[in-house]
Amino acid sequence: MTSVRTATSNVLLGPLSLDLYRDGTVLPGGGALNMAWHWRTLGVPFHFLTRIGSDYREIALGFLDRHGIGYSAASVVGEGASATIEIEILPDGQPHMDRFEDGVWADYRSTPGEEALIAQPGRLHVVLVEGAIAELRRLHGAGALADREVSADFLGFRHYTVERFADTMAAVDVAFIGWPGDREDPSLDGLRDVVHDLGRLLVVTLGSRGVQVFDGRSGGSDRWFDVNPVPVEGTTVGCGDAFIAWFLAEYWHTDDLAAAVERGKLGGAMATHWRHPLPNGAYRSDGDG
Secondary structure, eight states: OOOOOSGGGEEEEOOOEEEEETTSOEEEEOHHHHHHHHHHHHTOOOEEEOOEEGGGHHHHHHHHHHTTOOBOTTTSEESSOOOEEEEEEOTTSOEEEEEEEOGGGTTOOOOHHHHHHHTSSEEEEEEOOHHHHHHHHHHHHTTTTTTEEEEEEOTTSTTOOHHHHHHHHTTOSEEEEEOOSOTTOTHHHHHHHHHHHHTOEEEEEOGGGOEEEEEOSTTOOOEEEOOOOOOOSSOSTTHHHHHHHHHHHHHHHHOOHHHHHHHHHHHHHHHTTOSSSSOGGGGOTTOOO
């Protein structure tokens, strides 16, 4: 397993989007940004490759700079609008998320400098919005991932079919899906077959119901992990990002799958205490509390 010792040995690729709340609040967000914050607090060294539009650059870059999250300053601001998503917190405390706009991520492409960084030995984690899906496929075809262990967040699988999943998994070693359906959904059988055929690892989170792991690697076995439900004091938005960030931090360090799932569950449960994806202090300039 590749050592995790320098910031450039781990690369996080994905959209830094803006969360537009119906009450007028605008916060930096997106799965990649949420993971970046968790990794920074966990002490995981990494470099964040992302793109924002000029419309919200102060909000986005201010967040990254305050938290000491490394990014490529020369290329982080793209031509066009930032990616955005509208969020409404419902009376029961749960989020309703709608109208994701890709913005500069609609046609994302790494710069030559970014691609050279990705081509170095280490690990790459990708949050798979459409622009990132196309770029991952291009990088894989160009041979830029030959020395990278690749993990990917397939989000809620809304961009995918089993067939498209198989195509993307040709470039991915470890996959995560926040499954929106039931454990008995026959589509999961198809996903299991894909990862076993390719010799890959798939972690499917089903919220408070549990975690299903399909392990197609040599000597691996499929496993189910129960979850002890916790009271949701805030919302569940951001729980999946926290799970993946904490899972990978443990997995990269120990190569212990069961320990990584337990750490992921701990991170996901922690995020249920917050009304936004991250604690309020993460968004303030007066501290990280």
